[in-house]
Amino acid sequence: MPDWLKNRIKNVSTDTVIFGFDNNCIEVLLYKRAQNPSKGAWALPGGFLMQGELIEEAARRILKDTTGVADIYLEEVGVFDQIDRFPSWRVFTIGYFALVNPKRYKLISSGIFTLDANWFNIDDMPELAWDHQNIVDKALEKLQMRVLHKPIGFELLPDKFTLPHLQTLYEVVLDKKFDKRNFRKKIMHMGVLTKLNEKDRKGKKRPADLYKFNKQNYKKLVDQGMIFGI
């Protein structure tokens, strides 16, 4: 019996909803399972906890194995404990959501456990294994709550981004339109964006100014009592 099988905690797992933003829509990273149960089905990246491992550590380990990156935004969504959620025996899973910029990372799609990996538009996903659709739904709700008052939207963008790009992100996440002038006024007035002396020439029309998120300034302003809000 290999170590990873011997040392796993058989009734506790984690599953992570990895959100990305591309093609002007929210995407979720899914894996196609190479093993039973549910061989061939699309599922969230996840796995069992190991002895002596914290749950968040496990989630980050699995993220590293799937996207190859560490140090990304990760937040607990909650526990999923329906008795029959896993067909073979009772497994409690702790759901997380992660935010990444899809362009930044290569997917690792081959392996013992996975046949394939892909980003899916959140509004156009295949049927998922077990209760994974529940986890996605709850994760999206939590993301929508969070972006209102925490500047986590920037995690989904490249370091340098344009204001129209940022606005589209918020519109897609919150499923709501914003007035261009009011959006820019509000976000610039908070003083957490730094305008760069560069323009984005990837668009086909007039180039847009590039900005970056000023983390130092954000922290300073929060200490002074500022509350981020869209």
Add this chain to the structure above:
Amino acid sequence: MPDWLKNRIKNVSTDTVIFGFDNNCIEVLLYKRAQNPSKGAWALPGGFLMQGELIEEAARRILKDTTGVADIYLEEVGVFDQIDRFPSWRVFTIGYFALVNPKRYKLISSGIFTLDANWFNIDDMPELAWDHQNIVDKALEKLQMRVLHKPIGFELLPDKFTLPHLQTLYEVVLDKKFDKRNFRKKIMHMGVLTKLNEKDRKGKKRPADLYKFNKQNYKKLVDQGMIFGI
């Protein structure tokens, strides 16, 4: 071996922070343990999950055993999974918080598991067993977030209450003062309180008007897009 011991899931438990409001402060219900580990220490009411039982069901079962009531507000706080949080072996606990009106319920304080039960001012609690102080801290944070946008404060009050009483509740939960006139204006303007033709004569001075929370109206207004807020 008794059934409850045979059928428990040895590595998953729940612990609930029961909040009450009395003496103009937030109180937490604690139990003194009659058994090892941590015999004699104060702890949150909690216990192991049973086979075939949902975690929230377990939390409600334990609440029933400790306060004698069902049908109270209950919300998940999160998972607590520090490796050594429970001294004997690794136990994952799911924290919840509950809101009750302390006057309404008798405590059940004697039993195999508990020596004593008591309400404690949240700012003046004894040292708690294991990581239970962490659970209380995180539960309080979550409560503070929730009361801002959901009318759960009423769960902590009797059915009939006065506006000064309600205001004090919010002031204590959020650790913040409100202007009497603005508070009344705002809460009344939302249209979720019904004024009764009764006065509270328990005070020593001018009697205050009694109100009740109008749940039907609240639901109707939410359907119309109203967002509760303090």
Add this chain to the structure above:
DNA sequence: ACAAAAGTGTTCAGCGTACACCCATGC
């Protein structure tokens, strides 16, 4: 009658919202 808490309106400032035109570029 007096002490103590309950109850009541108005004013002002700041923020969210609605709204229309010029600008820079690719084609």
Add this chain to the structure above:
DNA sequence: GCATGGGTGTACGCTGAACACTTTTGT
């Protein structure tokens, strides 16, 4: 030169915040 998306300022209404006096009761 024209089509396309980027960038900019102002006016108004509403909501949140500050503020003081009268009313009702118990003692």
